[in-house]
Amino acid sequence: MIPVIRKLLVLLVLLTPIVATAQGNLEINTPAISALKNTMQARHSQLAPHYASGAVGVARDGSIAMRDANAVPLAQRQAVTGLVAAENSDRAGLYREIARANGHPEWEAEVRNTFAQRWADKAQAGWYVQNASGQWVQK
Amino acid sequence: MLLTLDGIDAPGLRIDGIRLAIPDLAGRSATLSVARVTLGESSWRNVTVQCAAFEIARGGVECARGDLGVVAGGGAVVMPIRIRWQAASGTVEATVEPSPGEIWHLTSSRTRESRSVRLLLTRADLATVRQFLPALADWQIGGRLNGEVTAEKSPQGTDVRLDVSFVDGRFADTEGVHAGDKLSGDLKLVARGREKQWQWRNELSWAAGELYLAPIYLASPGMTLTSAGTIDGDRLDLDTLEVASDSFGRLSIKGVADLDDKKIRSASFATGEVQLDRFAPAFLAPLLESIAGPKLNWSGRFAAAGEVRNNALVSAEVSLAGVSIRESGGRYALDDVNARIPWREDASTDAQVDISRASWGKLPLGPIALPLKLRGSAIRLVEARIPILDGEIVLEDVRFTRGAERTNWRAAIAVTPVSMERLTAALGWPRMTGVFSASIPGIHQDGSTIALDGALVVQVFDGFASVTDLRLIEPFGRLPRLFADVELRNLDLDALTRTFSFGSITGRIDGSLAGLELAGVHPLRFDARIASSPGDYRKRISQRAVQNIGALGGAGAATAIQRSVLRVFEEFSYGRLGMSCRLRDGVCEMGGVEAAPSGYVMVKGAGIPSINVIGYNRRVDWDELLARLKRVTEGNMKPVVK
Amino acid sequence: MTTGDKRMRIERWSPVLAALGLSACVTINIYFPAAAAEKAADRIIDEVWQLKNGAKVPADEQHKEAK
Numbered sequence: 001m002i003p004v005i006r007k008l009l010v011l012l013v014l015l016t017p018i019v020a021t022a023q024g025n026l027e028i029n030t031p032a033i034s035a036l037k038n039t040m041q042a043r044h045s046q047l048a049p050h051y052a053s054g055a056v057g058v059a060r061d062g063s064i065a066m067r068d069a070n071a072v073p074l075a076q077r078q079a080v081t082g083l084v085a086a087e088n089s090d091r092a093g094l095y096r097e098i099a100r101a102n103g104h105p106e107w108e109a110e111v112r113n114t115f116a117q118r119w120a121d122k123a124q125a126g127w128y129v130q131n132a133s134g135q136w137v138q139k
Numbered sequence: 140m141l142l143t144l145d146g147i148d149a150p151g152l153r154i155d156g157i158r159l160a161i162p163d164l165a166g167r168s169a170t171l172s173v174a175r176v177t178l179g180e181s182s183w184r185n186v187t188v189q190c191a192a193f194e195i196a197r198g199g200v201e202c203a204r205g206d207l208g209v210v211a212g213g214g215a216v217v218m219p220i221r222i223r224w225q226a227a228s229g230t231v232e233a234t235v236e237p238s239p240g241e242i243w244h245l246t247s248s249r250t251r252e253s254r255s256v257r258l259l260l261t262r263a264d265l266a267t268v269r270q271f272l273p274a275l276a277d278w279q280i281g282g283r284l285n286g287e288v289t290a291e292k293s294p295q296g297t298d299v300r301l302d303v304s305f306v307d308g309r310f311a312d313t314e315g316v317h318a319g320d321k322l323s324g325d326l327k328l329v330a331r332g333r334e335k336q337w338q339w340r341n342e343l344s345w346a347a348g349e350l351y352l353a354p355i356y357l358a359s360p361g362m363t364l365t366s367a368g369t370i371d372g373d374r375l376d377l378d379t380l381e382v383a384s385d386s387f388g389r390l391s392i393k394g395v396a397d398l399d400d401k402k403i404r405s406a407s408f409a410t411g412e413v414q415l416d417r418f419a420p421a422f423l424a425p426l427l428e429s430i431a432g433p434k435l436n437w438s439g440r441f442a443a444a445g446e447v448r449n450n451a452l453v454s455a456e457v458s459l460a461g462v463s464i465r466e467s468g469g470r471y472a473l474d475d476v477n478a479r480i481p482w483r484e485d486a487s488t489d490a491q492v493d494i495s496r497a498s499w500g501k502l503p504l505g506p507i508a509l510p511l512k513l514r515g516s517a518i519r520l521v522e523a524r525i526p527i528l529d530g531e532i533v534l535e536d537v538r539f540t541r542g543a544e545r546t547n548w549r550a551a552i553a554v555t556p557v558s559m560e561r562l563t564a565a566l567g568w569p570r571m572t573g574v575f576s577a578s579i580p581g582i583h584q585d586g587s588t589i590a591l592d593g594a595l596v597v598q599v600f601d602g603f604a605s606v607t608d609l610r611l612i613e614p615f616g617r618l619p620r621l622f623a624d625v626e627l628r629n630l631d632l633d634a635l636t637r638t639f640s641f642g643s644i645t646g647r648i649d650g651s652l653a654g655l656e657l658a659g660v661h662p663l664r665f666d667a668r669i670a671s672s673p674g675d676y677r678k679r680i681s682q683r684a685v686q687n688i689g690a691l692g693g694a695g696a697a698t699a700i701q702r703s704v705l706r707v708f709e710e711f712s713y714g715r716l717g718m719s720c721r722l723r724d725g726v727c728e729m730g731g732v733e734a735a736p737s738g739y740v741m742v743k744g745a746g747i748p749s750i751n752v753i754g755y756n757r758r759v760d761w762d763e764l765l766a767r768l769k770r771v772t773e774g775n776m777k778p779v780v781k
Numbered sequence: 782m783t784t785g786d787k788r789m790r791i792e793r794w795s796p797v798l799a800a801l802g803l804s805a806c807v808t809i810n811i812y813f814p815a816a817a818a819e820k821a822a823d824r825i826i827d828e829v830w831q832l833k834n835g836a837k838v839p840a841d842e843q844h845k846e847a848k
Contacts, residue, residue: 074349
């Protein structure tokens, strides 16, 4: 019996560091992630008024979406559509890069889901957030 | 007195349960109430007219001043109305004035054979209509109409004519994805119906205003649309539909569709010659922007035609003439592109794309001839030879597949020798000699990664550099990453040092740059090493080069000779030289050809006069090292040798 | 007899070992660090939306300017 227990212990000891690293922090300080973060931060000042007006909402899949374009003057709608597309392209890149930076490209979808939840939680009062059934709810 | 009437039936209009109550025949007031009015698909109950100036005259009835009351939407609407009925001719005239200056004038008349309705509109407000039409409740609409609509029903059928002009037109759906504002123009429509079959012809001209059909925005395009066809039950036969516009020329469509199934059975479309400089900013740029694509400037002309069957494109042909596409940041450009691209869903086709000139950064390419084989969503290029300076890029067996999720392509590329002298001049780099050539048996993109099988070989400085395991991650992303291993063999130091004004060193070096990782143009990590090549050759180093190597080592670096000695000789001989840098986290861990007491030897002397250069800084900030290298090669620095 | 006994013991334990081995594989390959990911997300979102220095005020100001 004892050798078996010893084997188990050895196994546990071998496993511990792997589990421990997984429980620690995610790597988010790569140049690619920083570059994406910076462009998104710069873009936020342009998007913020549209979140506030309800034209753009925080979608449930970790992206943003044009919710009510009527809140934007006709001539500017195209530009806002472009902003939304650029933001979503950067967000997709961000989720992919985080998964990749941590050596698990297959985590992309889970990273996206985690972000989707946190974007929604952190959205400011007055902004629109899409709930689980796809409806827009004002925070 | 109470008069009741079963109803009136006119084309498209039905009025049921008409009651006229006149409390006092001597008085001049009356109440007309209608149980139901049906116009087209819509109907309203309990329509009343309170008449304050009522008169029964010869052969008719007239209400010169009344109020029309309708319960619609959320509440009751009351509007001034005038009505006159002539018994002999059966003519009814009604004039409604919802607001001052806004007049809806309806005339219903009858002959032995036919019955006709005529509606004259003067500054008629669409918002007035909207409150009566629940189908439009989700849409915001407005605008003023002038003109007339007539409908005549006879045994031969029903004729409808519409001739209205609109100003200040606006509409928007709930999400604002389709919207228009300040629209003005004219609409003419002639239709004839018999039983379930309607034939029509129309002409719509849009002179001014803005229109947004996501993601496309059009402002005052001077557009006209004409169409003609037949609707028979749920079958639509579109004989012709032509859209003509200042911004994109002409588009013709015809076809047959099932309206119930929303299915296009068969259709064909063709454009005229479209000027890209006007078309692209309105149509292509927003489409590219909506997928976060590149910003491009277009000119030239294109034409397109195609066929649709059962809601799917089955064939198409696109031709380009004198097209020029330039990335607005100047990163790449294609000039004078001429192409004929036929495509069929069920067969493979041959397309030809000819590009007179192209450029990638400062590098000119072309002319390029691309014979393409198309099949479904796959594109294949058997071979193309692209002239680049005095050499050629040879593309072989390029296969491109566009999937719903990811784009894949693979190719074999070879670059036949290009003179480094011309290449570096074209790129604005320091002049180098030698030749650049490459043989890449496989390059492929899978999703967001481009990888190379095989080696890129550059013959330069009389030796060669080979690049292997080259991978590009997110090549079109915010920050492209490059991974590679580089080997340098037998480079001529004399040519190298003179090219970069580093003083003069005779000899040869080997080197390696292993595990190179670049983010954009900034290196993240690598293990670099250069050292004298093995073999027997002349090894001399100039005083200036010695000083420069010393300067690279930084303040802690020192030459193991006396200043006086250094001054006496212009040139020294050396046994071996070399440096290494292991870059991690922005810090270069430096080394030399061998260890020295508390330092490392970068130049190991031999012969007479001999010299040793020893570095003492083991950890140097990468940016600092680059700055030093820049200062040294620009020759602005007279290094101080301690 | 002794060797047979040993084999018996190992066989008795083998399902446990197998189960542990399996769960170990699961832990290494598929385990997604949800808590760490949430923490990472919070840090990035705070920066992008500038939530740490009272970003609500600038956002509202921009809104007014835009109008």
